[in-house]
Amino acid sequence: MTTEGKIKVLCGSCPDGQCQAKLFFPSYDTSIECTSCGQRHERRFLKNVQEVSNPGVALHNMIKNILVSNVMPKRGAEMVKVLGLSNYHCKLLSPLLTYYGMEKKSGKAVLLREMNQGDMFDCSLLGDRAFLLDPEHISVVGYGRDVSGSMSYLSGTLEQIKMYNDGEERLIPIHADGDGHCLVHAVSRALVGRELFWHPLRCNLKTHFEQNLDEYKKLFRDFIADQEWKAIIDECDPDFIPPENELLGLRNIHIFGLANVLKRPIVLLDSLAGMQSLGDYAALFLPAMVTPEECCSRDGLLHKPLCLAWSSHGHNHYIALVGVRKRSLPRLPKSLVPKVWGVPQGLIDKYVKFEDNNCCILGGDRTLGDSYVLRLAKAMEEVFWKRYGVHPELIADVHQYVYRRTGIVGVKPQMVVQATQKSIQEQRLYRCLTCDAICEVIVVSEWLKPGGTLYKTATQNHGQLQQDKLYSFPMxxxxxxxxxxxxxxxxxxxREALEKCTWCQGTQMRLVNGDGTARYRNGDRTKTRSKSTLCNCGFKHYWDGKEYDNIPLELPVVLEWNNKVVRDTVLWFQNESDLSLNSNVYDVASAVVQKHFPGVFGSERLLQRVVDQILEQTKDHTKDQGKGPPVDGATCHMTETAQKLIIGGAGILHKEELGVSKTERGIQRQIAEKVSKQQQKFTDKVKAKRGALKSDRTASPPSRSSSSSSPTASPTERTARETRSETTSPSGSPSKGSFVRVVTSDGQQARMQLRPEGITFIQLQTWIQEKFGVEPAQQRVKWGFPLRELKPSCEEQENSLVPLAHGDKVTVEVQPIIISEPQEITETLAVAGPSLSSSSLDSEVTKFDMLKQ
Structure with missing residues (x-):
């Protein structure tokens, strides 16, 4: 209780490694049942237990858990999941293990005959294995301690055994399903802890009797008549159905056969009164049909006995008794070992090793690891899916929510598989996203005919029924x-028509796929855990085939082009743990532009306006939100992705056209508007100044300081300096890696490193000549977007700086040389003056692959 008298609410995670469901419970609860896997755990075993600070969240989840637990069918012992596997799930996979094995390297299921291991699994390979129960699973119904009454019935025997184990409980009766296969269920659980091998054990037992029938008849001729053996063998079949009114089942002769199949002794215990009676309810079954040498493990030691017991006075249900992990192995004193069944008592010392204290060890410590069992189950699940088109977990859910709801018990698993297949094909199975229950739409054919329930409802509500008209029946x-x-x-x-869940009355009903997953709609919560702190549900959300940590933002955008105004909404994902799922501003903008203005040439400016709108809105939202991962992480990822080419309409838009600053875009517009006028202005002065320029050709080119400080510097030069200022560091030098891309019309391309002091037109020509072998007279240089020619208006400007900035693209069209005008070529070369070494301009020029257009 809190200081205000209110109940303190705690939350924690289910300790099961495959479940880890988040559980809410009042602080006074010491035992909590998981609403997902069905296990009940002591509070000390829960993980990450802490007080819930948000009372609204706590109240909501507690009410939900209470309501769901009240309306949902309780998970029976066969449906409780431990590490993701229930007994029912294991029983479905067991028939596959009779004929399939798991390849070690790939972890895939392969037919045993293809692995040269025979047609059927040899259960004697499990002869030295034993299951040890984890202490935290002792109280788990259906997996740990048996709750059918065996603890009371076997209490005297267990107390006697406890005395020989230092007063510690080391031998615990565990659950086995009572579906007619309880003997092989108990043996399978004693071997590996799961009911995975009930089917192989039955098949092995039947084959063993058939192959050794003459020896068995000879050994038991005084106890079993020859005509009884057919029934004994038939009872071993996994699909055996006893005749009506006849109580046939596996009994002592079958236990003796299993001991020989496994090549290890089996001890069958009973209550103290039963063990002291003259009946053969308690016995020791020795593998006398094989030699003692065949009953040894690789280390040469005899296989330790398995231990079974009766669970009640009725002697109609077998259970296994197993040891506990992290405790000493259980010992059974020779005084409590029952008499040997079917063979001479003197054989006991040949098959059972007794220690100096006259006790034998039960089970052993050679366990089959949980990870291996889960891999084995997963391999068999893939085979099950390929064979039946439905997942075994979905079959288990149908059995839990459909058949148990109607009170039908004893249904063969194969019948449930067939019914599930049909329901999936007819799209009659739904899953509730609120309580995760399975609901089936059931329609009886009589309801559809005149006088039927649905026919009457339709005529009462709609009058005369019309041909091919649709009528909905939500109930x-x-x-x-x-x-x-x-x-x-x-x-x-x-057509999806089921509106409410049969169990919790939830309204989020979704059709189910064969693999058990729901056919999610955008925004639906999935089963995948999310670490996001922005969404309180703790799960990821489905959107267009992917799972996101957060629901997307809906951003309104306005598109205006050619006197047409369109308003739309775009979805924006950010703060995702998987950075690749964060929205890319240019991809989002491109998609909406193409949606409303497909194939329009020159829509790049429209694309830029959409980008600006999105960035402005996401910036404000992140600033106000103040929670979750910093938006810079998403922005950085977005910017890096946006540097690729983007197709916009019929043209190709480069990163420099969208990712530049407002200042750079303003400079580019000024260049586009004014450079042609300035060039025309200087063209008028060409003839008048040509003679003067020729006389001054030997003069050195103007220095960097004089050109930069000259009040008569050309607009092009001033623009170049302003543009470079945007890409230079505070120290005045260009940012590291500043370059332009140069491409020739004949397919050559390279990168030219920009110098801190800039580059003149004549230096550009010289670099192109040395890099590509194109003479200046053959060069027609273009740049910008759209492409426009880059050239000085007169020879005076050839030594002026060209307006190139980092990321620009320069195109060189190779022109043919006109031989008829050698004088002009000579003059052009003379104007160039001393050439500038390309190595001094760009020491790191490299060839690179063309970007994907």
Missing amino acids: QGVICRYDGSRDELIPDFS
Whole structure:
């Protein structure tokens, strides 16, 4: 209780490694049942237990758990999941283990015959294995301690055994399903802890009797008549159904056969009164049909006995008794070992090793690890899926929520598989996203005909039924079409019509796929855990085939182009743990532009305006939110991705057209508007100054300081300096790695490193000549977007700085040389003056692959 008298609410995670469901419970609870796997855990075993600080969240989850637990069917012993596997799940996979094995390297299931291991699994390979129960699983119903009454019935025997084990409980009776296979279930659990091998054990037992029938008849001729052996062998079959009113089942002769199949002794215990009676309810079954040498492990030691017991006075249900992990192995004193069954008593010392204290060890410590068992189950699940088209976990859910709801018990698993297959094909199975229950739409054919329930409802609500008109029945979860020729309703299961969950009355109902997953809609919560702190549900959300940590933002954008205004909303994902799922501003903007203005040439500016709108809105939202991962992480990822080429309309938009600053875009517009006028202005002065320029050709080119400080510097030069200022560091030098991309019309391309003081047009020409072998007279240089020619208006400007900035693309069209005008070529070369070494301009020029257009 808190100081205010209110109940303190705690939350913690289920300790099961495959479940880890988040559980809410009042602080006074010491035992909590998991609403997901069905296990009940002591509070000390829960993980990450802490007080819930948000009372609203705590109240919501507690009420939900209470309501769900009140309306949902309780998970029976066979449905409780431990590490993701229930007994029912294991029983479904068991028939596959009879004929399939797991390849070690790949972990895939392969037919045993393809692995040269025979047609059937040899259960004697498990002869030295034993299951040890984890202490935290002792109280788990259906997996740990048996709760069918065996603890009371066997209490005297267990107390006697406890005395020989230092007063410690080391031998615990555990659950085995009572579905007619309890003997092989108990043996399988004693071997590996799961009921995975009940089917192989039965098949091995039947084959063993058939192959050694003459020896068995000879050994038991005084106890079993020859005509009884057919029934004994038939009872071993996994699909055996006893005749009506006859109580046939596996009994002592079958236990003796299993001891020989496994090549290890089996001890069958009973209550103290039963063990002291003259009956053979308690016995020691020795593998006398094989030699003692065959009953040894690789170390040469005899296999330790398995231990079974009766669970009640009725002697109609077998259970296994196993040791506990992290405790000493259980010992059974020779005084409590029952008499040997079927063979001479003197054989006991040949098959059972007794220690100096006259006790034998039960089970042993050679366990099959949980990880291996889970891998084995997963391999068999893939085979099950390929064979039946449905997942075994879905079969288990159908059995839990559909058959147990109707009170039908004893249904063979194969019948449930067939019914599930049909329901999936007809799209009649739904999953509730609120309580995770399975609901099936059931429609009886009589309901659809005149006088039937649905027919009456339709006529009462709609009057005369019309041909091919659809009629909805929300209560039954079905939509029907009226067939006038047959005068009956025809169900249309392809249309989702189930509106409410049968169990919790939730409204989030989704059709189920064969693998058990729901057919999610955008925004639905999935089963995948999320570490996001922005969404309180703790799970990821589905959107367009992917799972996200957070629900996307809905951002309104306005597109205006050619006197057409369109308003739309785009989805924006950010703060995702998987950075690749964060939205890319250019991808989002490109998609919405192409949606409304497909194939429009020159829509790059429209794309830029959409980008600006998105960035402005996401910036404000992140600033106000103040929670979760910093938006810089998402922005950095977005910017790096956006540097690739983006297709916009019929043209190709480069990163420099969208990722530049406002200042750079302003400079580019000024260049586009003014450079042509300035070039025309200087063209008028060309003839007047040509003579003067020729006389001054031997003069050195103007220095960097004089050109930069000259008040008469050309607009092009001033623009170049302003542009470079945007890409230089505070110290005045260009940012590391500043370059332009140069491409020739004949397919050559390279990168030219920009110098701190800039580059003149004549230096650019010289670099192109040395890099590509193109003479200046053949060069027609273009740049910018759209492409426009880059050239000085007169020879005076050839030594002026060109307006190139980091990321620009320069195109060189190779022109043919006109031989008829050698004078002009000579003059051009003379104007160039001393050439500048390309190595001094760019020491790191490298060839690179063309970007994907």
